Amino acid sequence: MREHFELRDTDAGGRIGELTVPRADVTVETPALLPVINPNLDTIAPRRLAEEFGAEILITNSYIIHGTDDVREQALEDGLHEMLDFPGAIMTDSGSFQLSEYGDIDVTTEEILEFQHAIGSDIATPVDIPTPPDVPRERAEDELETTQERLEIAESVDTGEMLVTAPVQGSTYPDLREEAGRHADGTDLDVFPVGAVVPLMNDYRYDDMVDVVAGAKRGLGADTPVHLFGAGHPMMFALGVAMGCDLFDSAAYALYARDDRYLTVRGTRLLEDLDYLPCSCPVCTSYSPAELRSLPDDERESELAAHNLHVTFEEIRRIKQAIRAGNLLELVEQRARAHPTMLDGYRTLLDHAAQLERSDPVSKGAFFYTSSESARRPEVLRHHKRLERLSVPQSLFLTEGQPARGDEFDASWRVEAPFGPFPRALSKSYPLTAEVPERTDRAALEAAADGVARLAETNPEADLTLGHRGWPEAVLERVPDDVALIDLTSE
Numbered sequence: 001m002r003e004h005f006e007l008r009d010t011d012a013g014g015r016i017g018e019l020t021v022p023r024a025d026v027t028v029e030t031p032a033l034l035p036v037i038n039p040n041l042d043t044i045a046p047r048r049l050a051e052e053f054g055a056e057i058l059i060t061n062s063y064i065i066h067g068t069d070d071v072r073e074q075a076l077e078d079g080l081h082e083m084l085d086f087p088g089a090i091m092t093d094s095g096s097f098q099l100s101e102y103g104d105i106d107v108t109t110e111e112i113l114e115f116q117h118a119i120g121s122d123i124a125t126p127v128d129i130p131t132p133p134d135v136p137r138e139r140a141e142d143e144l145e146t147t148q149e150r151l152e153i154a155e156s157v158d159t160g161e162m163l164v165t166a167p168v169q170g171s172t173y174p175d176l177r178e179e180a181g182r183h184a185d186g187t188d189l190d191v192f193p194v195g196a197v198v199p200l201m202n203d204y205r206y207d208d209m210v211d212v213v214a215g216a217k218r219g220l221g222a223d224t225p226v227h228l229f230g231a232g233h234p235m236m237f238a239l240g241v242a243m244g245c246d247l248f249d250s251a252a253y254a255l256y257a258r259d260d261r262y263l264t265v266r267g268t269r270l271l272e273d274l275d276y277l278p279c280s281c282p283v284c285t286s287y288s289p290a291e292l293r294s295l296p297d298d299e300r301e302s303e304l305a306a307h308n309l310h311v312t313f314e315e316i317r318r319i320k321q322a323i324r325a326g327n328l329l330e331l332v333e334q335r336a337r338a339h340p341t342m343l344d345g346y347r348t349l350l351d352h353a354a355q356l357e358r359s360d361p362v363s364k365g366a367f368f369y370t371s372s373e374s375a376r377r378p379e380v381l382r383h384h385k386r387l388e389r390l391s392v393p394q395s396l397f398l399t400e401g402q403p404a405r406g407d408e409f410d411a412s413w414r415v416e417a418p419f420g421p422f423p424r425a426l427s428k429s430y431p432l433t434a435e436v437p438e439r440t441d442r443a444a445l446e447a448a449a450d451g452v453a454r455l456a457e458t459n460p461e462a463d464l465t466l467g468h469r470g471w472p473e474a475v476l477e478r479v480p481d482d483v484a485l486i487d488l489t490s491e
Contacts, residue, residue, distance in 0.1 A: 004163065004190060005225045011328040011364070012356045012378060013217070013244035016320055019191075019225050023161040024081075024089040024122040026056065030225065031241050033316050034059040034091060035309065036232075036251035037084060039071050043254040043305045046086035052306075053313050056088045059249045062116045062124070063095030066107065079120035091123035091165075091191075091249075092116045109150045113157045113164065121162060123191055126154040128167040130196035133208065140171035148183050155188050163190035165227065171196065172208055174215030181219025191225050192216075194245070198230035206236065206345025213243045214352045222359065234265050234315040238332045239345050241319050244359070253312055257304035260293075263311045266338040271304065281310035326364025329377055333370060350376040357382050367434035372443035375418040379431040383419045384451050388458040390423065398452060399467035401488045415466065417444035420451015445471055449478040456480045 009016040017030045035049050037060040049055040060080070065071050074083050080090050094112045107115070109126040116124035127150060129143040147169045154164055166189035170176030177194075184192055194216045200209045213228065220226065225246045231237070232250030240248060256263060260271040264278065271293055277284035283292075283303050292300060322331040336346035349356070350373060357378035367379055374380075393410035397403070398421045403412035413421045417440045419432060426432055436444065449471070456464055457480070465484040468476070476485060 002190065002221075002223045002225075005223055007223070009323050010359050010361060011323045011326050012242045012332075012360050014241040014319070014323050014328045015244070015246065015359070016323050017225065017246060019246070021057070021089040021122045021163060023120075023163070026089050028056045028089055029320075030246040031237070031316055031319055032057055032247055033312055034247060034249040035253065036060070036249055038251075038254075039065050039075075039084075040068065041254070043257065043302060044309065046084045049309070050087050053309050055313075057091060057247075058084075058086060058088065059091040059093060060084070061095070062092035062112060062119065062121065063107065065092075065119065066095075066112070066115050075119040081120055089122045090120070092119075092121040092125060094125040094127045109153045110157055113154060113159060117159050117162050123163040123165060124159065125165045125167070125193070126150050128169060128195060130167075131169050131171040132196055133172045133199050133205070135171050137171075137173060137176075140169075140173055140176055143171075144169050144176055144180055148180070151184060151187055151189060165189060165191045165193050167193045167195040167229070168216045168220070169195050170212075170215070172200075172212060174211050177212050177215030178219040181216040183219075185220045185224055191227055191247070192220055193227035193229045193247075195229045197228065201231065201233070201236070204339070204341040206239065206341050207348040210239070210243060210345050210348040210352070213240075213245065214349075214355060217244045218355065232312075233268070234263060234312045235267055235335060235338055235342065236345070237312075237315050238319050238322070238328065238335045239342065239349065241323070242328055242332045242349060242356070248316075250312060253308035254305050257301045257308055260300070260304065262304060263308040265311065265315055265335065271300075277307075279307065279311065281307055281314075283307040283310065326361065327366075327368070330368055330370065333373060336373075346373060353378045353381045357385075363430045365430075367431035369418065369434055369436040369444060372441050375441075375443040375447040380418050380447055383422070383431065384454045387421070387451065387455045390455075392455065392459040392462045394461070395463045397465050397467060398455075399488070400469045401467055404467075409465070415448060415452065415468070418447035420448040421455050442472065442475065445475045446478060449475050452479050452483060456483050 004020040007015050007017045019028045019030055035055055035058050037058050039060055065075050112127055113124050128147040131140050131143045151166050166184035166187050168180045168184050170180045194213050197209050227247035228240050228245040231240050231248045232252035262269045262271050274289040283306050322328040332346055336343045353376055360378045395410040397409040397412040398415045400415050413423050415421050422432055452466055467486045467488050470489040
């Protein structure tokens with residue numbers, strides 16, 4: 001058990017937790033955003049990040065600090081907190097990003113960890129090998145082995161109260177990510193970034209990103225705080241949280257502002273294309289698009305960065321409320337409709353429904369069926385699994401309509417899409433209180449038919465009859481042949 005991370009609420013793979021950072025003497029509530037601070041630039045001052053935006057933690061690059069003489073001397077003399085004037089926790093990267101970009105850096109894991117400790121970092125990072133997507137498996141294995149060796153070196157460095165990360169690599173091989181997660185979880189290290197996913201996000205490969213994170217999560221323990229390195233766009237935060245990620249670092253707010261790009265939870269817009277500002281943050285209520293465009297370059301960049309941060313932190317708060325309310329997957333689905341590749345990511349997430357089901361609460365508020373993807377949610381899978389626990393009479397009528405009259409059957413159960421059959425006594429239990437459209441789609445009916453098939457499979461001695469309301473032939477083909485069928489619409 002990692003005592004510095006405590007879970008409070010869960011929904012699907014998402015969770016609200018508390019990450020205790022002892023060196024900073026603060027506790028960070030997760031999911032949390034870590035704004036990226038370039039020590040050589042000052043788009044938004046760190047003190048302002050804390051006071052105006054509520055940032056509890058940020059991230060900066062120790063390798064840049066190490067390689068910049070005047071900044072290095074100031075950091076060593078004053079410490080990061082005083083140099084940056086930030087009251088929360090400070091995480092530092094190691095130079096691995098520069099390694100992936102330029103192929104070489106001039107520090108070792110021991111040197112950079114000792115430097116991070118010397119400048120007062122609260123969460124430090126070793127020099128791992130960020131293997132890019134789609135490389136040959138042999139390269140991914142070799143570089144993963146090097147990363148794992150460096151994690152073992154990191155364990156041996158005296159870091160005092162400073163937390164140390166254990167990056168999880170493995171390219172686009174989910175089994176290697178799982179192996180890497182298991183190895184990292186077995187160390188004494190503290191925070192677990194899933195690395196080298198930025199190229200996937202830059203290419204909108206959210207489906208591959210989900211598979212990578214799902215692999216890492218299978219190897220990591222439930223009590224491990226997971227950082228999705230480089231996931232800076234608010235459009236995909238809900239998806240990332242639903243996969244089980246707790247920390248997100250963002251340079252997007254500043255990088256996009258530099259290019260006059262305006263963030264929304266549905267994507268990014270160029271300022272020149274906007275006639276209205278669809279936001280109520282202080283920036284957007286103070287300016288029109290034309291007024292923003294007319295500002296001097298530095299001022300316009302600062303104001304756009306502030307807007308981008310407001311949108312980003314607002315989305316983190318929205319996600320936390322969704323977890324608390326038990327409707328995180330409904331929020332993920334809304335975000336998935338913003339871009340076809342986001343929908344690919346959501347559908348891939350549901351491919352891992354069995355994995356999500358293990359952490360999904362058994363009772364929540366309400367289940368809303370809002371698309372065919374809803375038929376694949378963990379709650380539906382759990383209901384089908386639990387059918388084997390129910391006591392089934394010898395003769396059972398499963399019906400979308402009224403209970404059978406007379407003594408033709410021993411009992412009559414309800415059938416509701418997408419869950420399938422259940423005893424009427426459970427009608428007021430979650431998730432069987434689901435709100436489902438009257439115009440039920442085929443995916444919901446197929447899921448209900450799969451529930452009937454599951455009940456028949458686990459009770460081969462029972463005589464089952466299904467009373468349905470005109471289910472299509474292709475749906476009925478999913479029901480076993482030994483289940484009698486009655487079309488209620490023909491009566």
